Amino acid sequence: MLPRVPRSLLRDEAYQRIRQAIIDGSLAPGTPLRDADLAGELGLSRAPVRQALLRLAEDGLVVSKPQSYTRVAEFVADDVRDAVRLVRALHELAVREALPRLGPAQITAMRAANERFAAAVAGGEAGTAIEADDELHDIPMHTAGNRAVAATLERYTPLLRRLEYARFSSLPAQRSVQRHEDLIAALEAGDATAAIRITSTIWADLETLLEDS
Known part of the structure; x- marks a missing residue:
């Protein structure tokens, strides 16, 4: 049997793909980011997508308010x-x-x-x-x-x-x-x-x- 793909790799893959979409404008400034929708598009579970969004927030590419919104950051x-x-x-x-x-x-x-x-x-x-x-x-x-x-x-x-x-x-x-x-x-x-x-x-x-x- 093939070994399972480590969760860390799924998180990194989600991070790289979402980050590139933000960088190239596929996800425009202000676009709402819903982990369920992104997970479906990427063919992943919600957990690595959530981890990726947290990392992107640290990078300044995503802004988030708990229990309110997560969206692509505007240009500052x-x-x-x-x-x-x-x-x-x-x-x-x-x-x-x-x-x-x-x-x-x-x-x-x-x-x-x-x-x-x-x-x-x-x-x-x-x-x-x-x-x-x-x-x-x-x-x-x-x-x-x-x-x-x-x-x-x-x-x-x-x-x-x-x-x-x-x-x-x-x-x-x-x-x-x-x-x-x-x-x-x-x-x-x-x-x-x-x-x-x-x-x-x-x-x-x-x-x-x-x-x-």
Whole structure:
């Protein structure tokens, strides 16, 4: 007989799927979230869905009042701005720590991710572009090997990606393609000062999206 799927995996699966639906706008801000309805859509029991909603509330993607409501959180500009600044600082740290460990394989992978990003931007494919952008920035983050940085980015980056999906047409995406190229060149050259400066600029650009949020 096959082993049963652990409850923790069901909870994580529910969390990942609901979180992605919130990030990409499938579940719009203010949408009521009923655990029974979500469980039916996901083919799960209500218990892992409830656990997932609690975790999403901790992430700031869901708001809940006991015995009253649970719904997708609205955009709160100040919260997103705080997240942008934290994510920017952590990516700067990751780049600094990764630089001595980055080799040709990582540089090649970043270039490939930026090519996918550029193609998706040209085709207006928001999901593919954001996924490629994540892949590119994840490379120095994982190379750095700082688990505290990785865990904190995992929690706060979705707040930014949610804004990017909602404002994709306003993203300075073409400029981001060039900034990525500049970042990769600086990393390849071992220029920590330039790499950190470019990283800071990349994430600071997201603050401009808050003007319309």
